[in-house]
Amino acid sequence: xxxxxxxxxxxxxxxxxxxxxxxxxxxxVDPGGDVNIxxxxxxxxxxxxxxxxxxxxxxxxxxxxxxxKEATGAKFLLHPLDVSFLSDPNLNLxxxxxxxxxxxxxxxxxxxxxxxxxxxxxxQVIHTPGHTPGSISLKINNFVFTGDTLFAGGVGRVDLPGGxxxxxxxxxxxxxxxxxxxxxxxxxxxPETFVEKEKKxxxxx
Numbered sequence: 001x002x003x004x005x006x007x008x009x010x011x012x013x014x015x016x017x018x019x020x021x022x023x024x025x026x027x028x029v030d031p032g033g034d035v036n037i038x039x040x041x042x043x044x045x046x047x048x049x050x051x052x053x054x055x056x057x058x059x060x061x062x063x064x065x066x067x068x069k070e071a072t073g074a075k076f077l078l079h080p081l082d083v084s085f086l087s088d089p090n091l092n093l094x095x096x097x098x099x100x101x102x103x104x105x106x107x108x109x110x111x112x113x114x115x116x117x118x119x120x121x122x123x124q125v126i127h128t129p130g131h132t133p134g135s136i137s138l139k140i141n142n143f144v145f146t147g148d149t150l151f152a153g154g155v156g157r158v159d160l161p162g163g164x165x166x167x168x169x170x171x172x173x174x175x176x177x178x179x180x181x182x183x184x185x186x187x188x189x190x191p192e193t194f195v196e197k198e199k200k201x202x203x204x205x
Contacts, residue, residue, distance in 0.1 A: 031065060056085075056136070128176065149168065150198060
């Protein structure tokens with residue numbers, strides 16, 4: 001399986017391109033900037049992108065959803081509790097970056113526990129609210145992509161619209177920390193980590 005991290009945009013968000021090696025079918029998580037770099041990787045590796053999934057609807061994670069959709073024919077997927085962010089520059093934080101952006105509606109809404117397949121890749125949706133009401137994490141094999149819920153040694157901000165610290169802590173403790181200790185965590189910003197390390201060392205949970 002291919003897992004390619006591309007650090008994108010002014011806020012240095014992690015975009016992930018995940019695909020099977022045999023047929024090249026896969027998905028893109030959080031295309032929040034530098035769309036040409038993302039699409040160049042897709043083209044160079046002859047990938048067939050089926051889904052564009054946002055872990056949450058902040059601009060640094062969704063800035064290039066439209067462009068990736070149009071270039072690849074992929075469907076945009078999001079949790080329903082973040083759909084209102086797409087049309088509201090205050091909620092999607094584009095207002096704070098001195099722009100007024102709206103984004104396309106998702107073709108499919110994701111629910112907690114739902115399973116999807118992209119070729120031979122099977123992923124499970126885990127609803128992990130707190131950073132935003134509709135924040136999700138994605139589990140693929142022994143990997144989990146946590147967006148801005150959990151970082152290496154940190155957690156996502158809760159002082160933005162829809163954020164709540166107790167909800168965030170509960171999401172991490174009950175959902176992410178219930179995964180096996182050797183689960184590798186791919187966060188929305190910063191380096192990778194492991195569930196075991198964060199259970200022991202993360203001072204915010």
